[in-house]
Amino acid sequence: MAIDPSMEPMLETFIYESNTLLEQLDEILLESEKSKSLSEDHVNEIFRIMHTIKGSSAMMEFNGISTLAHAIEDVFFILRESPEKLSCVSEALFDVVLEASDFLKSEIESVQETSEANRDASAMIAELKRLAAIMRGETQDAAAAPAAAAPKAEEAPAVPAAPEGWRQVKVFFEEGCQMENIRAFMLMSQLNDWCDELDSVPPHPESDASLCSEIIKNGFLVKFKPSGSVEDVLKAIEAAVNIKNYELLEEETAKATASPEQPAKAAGQTSTTAAAAAPVAASSNATPAGGGNKAKQSLISVNQTKLDQLMDLVGELVTTESMVVGNSDLKGLQLDNFQKSARELRKLTDELQDVVMSMRMVPLNGVFQRMNRIVRDMCKKLDKQVDLVTEGGDTEVDKTINEAIGDPIMHMVRNSMDHAIESPEERIALGKPESGKITLAAKNVGGEIVITVADDGCGLNPEKLLKKARENGLLTKPESEYTDKEAFGLIMLPGFSTNQEVTEFSGRGVGMDVVRKNIEKVGGTLSIDSAKDVGTTFTIKIPLTLAIVDGMELAVGDGIYTLAITSIKQSFKVTDDRQVIVDTDGTEMIMMRGECYPLLRLHRLFNIPTKVTDLHDGIIMQIESGDKVACIFADELLGEQQVVVKPFPAFLNKYELKKLGLSGCTILGDGSISLILDANSLLDLQ
């Protein structure tokens, strides 16, 4: 089923909206499952989510999605009526709804990719129907009660109109203004400020486009309890756009107009709908919906490509700024005022850059939330008990990073669940608490985001790792020379997987090496720490910003290299030959304050012809990353500059320049290209 071309512009909104709703749904379900109960708010919320998805997918003509959403909606409709029924289906219900939510997600994904959604959900629908039947069937009398109440339904709407203070206004919209249902909803939210309570006929106009014709024909009836005077409300109605006219109804006429509409609505669904929808749902739901809308008004969603574009532009601006300020025409001139203005400009571009970066920042909550779900599912499948503890979910990272680390974190959590955490019996035998614990924590340290995934499972066994590595021929030096930490590092090598069997969750040939690669792709590092029977901790460190770094420029031969200032500890000149030690392999080392650091000569490393080969002539920079420190030798320091990091062209990907210590390149103010040195991989070279 291809989608109607006229719907295309709405597709994106549909996908975005549905995904957000489904995420909300997952969150609610997991929370409720944990507390083993569904609060009234949650039931209402789920009902609302499903209702919205049903409506919008029906509009987009994705019938599969819409029928499934409808089935879920039905189930929660029953629950809303009689919450006590939850007990008879609870477990099964959560499972099937979570499954349905997954199904919906994958359908929406396929919509995103192919604009089509046509998988069959009938099994789930049948299951939902069965659950609905159980809930209805077991309580014949209860089901009968709403049915008995149905005749009353016609009077029911009049009842809430009767109490003190309720007023009714019938609103007609301008002819041909379109989307009457949405306009009605907007009107409701505008009125929300002026009213204590608010209700409408039809209820929830925003969720069903088919109500448009009804609203055009019969008008939109707003029932409200004004917080101030009625005049205030009427003024607000007058101020709303596209309203043709409105009339304040006396209560007698209200009854007359309301009652014919109610059965009309009721006819669409079961007879109980009328009784429930109008008084219960509308009054309890309209307020939160209105309130939510108010909060939302300060947010707008922006296409990500636009943000990327903005980021690129800011990057260009930074480059151009240094082009102007460092212009060779200005060399040797005394320009006090110019320098002053230039500094001002620099300050502004810095600020602009910060703002743009902050716009792209999203909290890690979403990623952490997904892990909850995974832990839950795996607990069930593997018969383990694990609590997931998350800390610092509000830490913000760049959107691209957020997307890139979702999978690695998921993989690590799965690994911990599958391999590290023991079964409850084993844990008790070991004297550990019965249920295991996985801690996901994120925090902002300096210019880096540190994310840790820690478990209290069996820990890594260095001997086992070494044995396995030997079998796979991954060892590069004698086994006895490996420190524990190095042994742990082995699991991040391609072709290493310690699990004997391939399970559903991990060890599908994508091991920790893929995790590491993905993290490195966004400029991060991964390290492992572990103690036997105490647990394992994976630490991911990711730079806060990828795009723009403060760099120190070094000259080597004809080329210019940029090194991130954050990785430089100090720079100095060799004055005393005794500082330089050469060991038997010819490896040079620098002795400084009683410590020896290996020396890397950039011109040798990169094979660059240069005149400066004597250590006395050039400059030494001491660099560090993590716990490693080394010195590098360059011809000359050129100065500090803010640079925009560009990745190497994809064409060069296969040469793995990153392993050589080059993380990318940048275009300098004069249009020349400088290669960016990566301290981390330079230090790994030895």
Next chain:
Amino acid sequence: MNDELTTTVDQENQDDLHGRSLVFYIDDSFYGIELYYITDIISVLPIIQIPSLPHYIKGIINLRGKVVPVIDVRLKFNQEERPYDDKTCIINVLIGEMQVGLIVDGVEGVFTLRDSQNSLPSDAAKNGERYLSSISKIDGRVILNIDCNKFFQNDLQLY
């Protein structure tokens, strides 16, 4: 009259890319690349060398703010390197989504080779001419047509 003219031009523009090739030379040999792949031709820009790449990848250039790798076609064809002069050009081609610059001795022009195209002698393929798709003759000159996909095959393979 004028209208007629523009329509023919438009039609030409449409097929324009099809069957037309840019002909460049290295020493005395002429090579053709389908115009479809070519984005532009520039004179040689300063090239930044990158360590540990195959010798024929000379490095990267700054093409109007974009970082583009450049290949010396002489070296790719296992010929002697020679210093660049004012005839030397960089032909920028777009293959897949990758932009690559080709350094050649000079550019001859654009020719329609479709009609004059001959298939490649079968034994030529065996003789190491693995980058060619066909051979054409124009004004007595032999033009070796490069198959862009074959030419970049090795470079496009991942790992």
